[in-house]
Amino acid sequence: MNELLVTLDDLTVAFDDRPVVDHVNLKVHRGDILTIIGPNGAGKTTLIKAVLGLQKPTRGVVSLARKLVIGYVPQHLTLESTLPLSVKRFMMLTGRSEPDCQAALSKTGVGHLFNASVHHLSGGEKQRLLLARALVRKPDLLVLDEPAQGVDINGQASLYELIRQLRDELNCGVIMISHDLHLVMAATDQVICLNQHICCSGHPADISHDPAFIETFGTQVAESLAVYHHRHNHSHDLHGDVVEDTSVASPSGHQECSGHAHH
Ligand SMILES: Nc1ncnc2c1ncn2[C@@H]1O[C@H](COP(=O)(O)OP(=O)(O)OP(=O)(O)O)[C@@H](O)[C@H]1O
Numbered sequence: 001m002n003e004l005l006v007t008l009d010d011l012t013v014a015f016d017d018r019p020v021v022d023h024v025n026l027k028v029h030r031g032d033i034l035t036i037i038g039p040n041g042a043g044k045t046t047l048i049k050a051v052l053g054l055q056k057p058t059r060g061v062v063s064l065a066r067k068l069v070i071g072y073v074p075q076h077l078t079l080e081s082t083l084p085l086s087v088k089r090f091m092m093l094t095g096r097s098e099p100d101c102q103a104a105l106s107k108t109g110v111g112h113l114f115n116a117s118v119h120h121l122s123g124g125e126k127q128r129l130l131l132a133r134a135l136v137r138k139p140d141l142l143v144l145d146e147p148a149q150g151v152d153i154n155g156q157a158s159l160y161e162l163i164r165q166l167r168d169e170l171n172c173g174v175i176m177i178s179h180d181l182h183l184v185m186a187a188t189d190q191v192i193c194l195n196q197h198i199c200c201s202g203h204p205a206d207i208s209h210d211p212a213f214i215e216t217f218g219t220q221v222a223e224s225l226a227v228y229h230h231r232h233n234h235s236h237d238l239h240g241d242v243v244e245d246t247s248v249a250s251p252s253g254h255q256e257c258s259g260h261a262h263h
Helices: 044-052 087-092 098-107 123-135 153-170 181-187 211-217 219-228
Strands: 004-015 018-029 033-037 059-064 070-073 141-145 173-177 190-195 197-202 234-236 242-244
Touching: 004 044, 004 173, 018 044, 018 173, 018 190, 018 197, 033 044, 033 153, 033 181, 044 059, 044 070, 044 141, 044 173, 070 123, 087 098, 087 123, 098 123, 123 141, 123 153, 141 153, 153 173, 153 181, 190 211, 197 211
Parallel strands: 033 173, 033 190, 070 141, 141 173
Antiparallel strands: 004 018, 004 059, 190 197, 234 242
């Protein structure tokens, strides 16, 4: 088992006695890609803020591996539009060397924009710049809050592919929030469906069959994902008749909570 990077132990965050993250238990290891999905207001951002140390738990514990370096990619790049700022300057604000900054930008496919103004970048280029800024710290853990927001559908697929490649290259763990269910399903190892508490979790191909998932996202979404991720779970004999295939793995690590009322 790879090194354990993050443990959430019974994490609860409440605002005015209203729990928005409720009794969440979670472990992230080096090499994991874990995606948090859930409806608006489900507590996704609050959960990652707790991991980043920006939100104090009301109850429970967030434990991080010793000397854990976290690279954070926010949803948007918000900058004062009147402030002239080049990509180079933006990257150098991290305090890293110019060659390191340039290498990180090349890794995320925007090395050619070193001298461009950040204000002139497209949505996809901005996201790649934010990713480069997170990478230059050589993180053990990448935390991304809807990294593909404002990026077109082709750009989204390549951004998720890039995140996978970076995970392989850096051997880091990845926690990300996403709303792009189809793309997430293709690019992640484990999905957590959060609606204050963890409704269900597991391999993306299996989650879409989960009653808790269907309850949260509706039958239409679940069916479209189930078709998209259909896995052949049986074999055929010489006559073409269907035979049970016991060698097909059952949903790996698939868990569903019980004892909670699903919203
Ligand atoms: N500092 C705060 N004080 C009070 N309420 C807060 C605070 N931060 C978040 N909330 C509330 O907590 C709930 C969860 O918010 P959060 O941003 O974590 O949801 P989310 O799942 O990320 O939503 P979205 O998908 O819409 O971004 C919301 O109802 C929000 O209004």
